[in-house]
Amino acid sequence: MSIQTLDIERFESKAQNVYEAVAIASIRAKQINDEEKMELNQRLEPIIAKEEEDDTIMNQDKLNISLEFEQKNKPTIRAIKEILNDEISFRFKERSAD
Numbered sequence: 333m334s335i336q337t338l339d340i341e342r343f344e345s346k347a348q349n350v351y352e353a354v355a356i357a358s359i360r361a362k363q364i365n366d367e368e369k370m371e372l373n374q375r376l377e378p379i380i381a382k383e384e385e386d387d388t389i390m391n392q393d394k395l396n397i398s399l400e401f402e403q404k405n406k407p408t409i410r411a412i413k414e415i416l417n418d419e420i421s422f423r424f425k426e427r428s429a430d
Contacts, residue, residue, distance in 0.1 A: 338412065346415050353415065356422050360411035372401055 340350065347353035379393050405413075414420040 336409070342416060343412065346418075356420075357408065357411045357415055359422075360414060360420055361407040364407035364410050368401065368404070368407065372397070 343353050344350040347356060375397050376394060379397075404410075411420075
């Protein structure tokens with residue numbers, strides 16, 4: 333993957349400040365990563381269960397699935413794009429008055 337530039341002013345305009353925007357992107361990237369991890373495990377589970385049969389075919393299937401996931405954009409990049417394209421909404425929890 334090549335290096336991509338980021339318009340910081342546009343990114344910052346999606347939140348109150350750049351630190352808040354980074355925190356939002358970080359939280360969303362973690363969610364994306366968790367979703368991808370679950371999807372990967374679900375797709376590999378049947379292959380691992382049948383692994384006793386023919387290792388060469390199963391290894392090729394594992395490799396194909398792994399390559400597919402490696403070609404996807406990284407969760408951080410996807411989270412930033414979602415923020416910049418207004419595809420994500422966020423709110424902060426209200427603090428209770430102590």
